[in-house]
Amino acid sequence: MSSASTSKRGYGWKHQKLRNRWAREVARGEVDCARCGEPIWPEEPWDLGHVDGDKTRYSGPEHRACNRASAAHKAKRRRRMQVAIVGENSVTLFVAQTRRSTSRKW
Numbered sequence: 042m043s044s045a046s047t048s049k050r051g052y053g054w055k056h057q058k059l060r061n062r063w064a065r066e067v068a069r070g071e072v073d074c075a076r077c078g079e080p081i082w083p084e085e086p087w088d089l090g091h092v093d094g095d096k097t098r099y100s101g102p103e104h105r106a107c108n109r110a111s112a113a114h115k116a117k118r119r120r121r122m123q124v125a126i127v128g129e130n131s132v133t134l135f136v137a138q139t140r141r142s143t144s145r146k147w
Contacts, residue, residue, distance in 0.1 A: 056099075060089040063102050075101035076111065 066072045070083045081087050081102055090103035
C-alpha cells in the first residue's frame with residue numbers, strides 16, 4: 042500500500058465523483074469493460090481505469106482483474122528490462138532488449 046495521498050495516486054475528488062457516476066450504470070449491468078470489451082456484471086468488482094501512461098485521463102470502468110493485471114504486467118516488464126552494470130566506482134542502469142521467456146525450451 043502506498044503512503045501517498047489518494048489524490049497524488051490519481052484517485053482524488055474528481056476520480057471518486059466520476060466513479061460514483063459510473064457506479065449507477067455498472068449496478069444496472071449496462072457497462073462493458075474499457076480494457077477487454079466484455080460486460081461488467083453488477084456483482085463483479087470493478088475499477089475506474091486510467092488511460093495507460095496518463096493518470097489525468099480515464100478510460101472508463103474496467104474489470105478489477107483487467108485493470109490490475111495490466112499494471113502488474115507493465116511493472117514486471119519494466120523490471121525485466123532493466124539491467125545494472127556495476128563498475129569500480131559507479132553503477133549504470135540501462136534498458137536492455139530481452140527475449141520473451143517461455144515455460145518450455147522450444
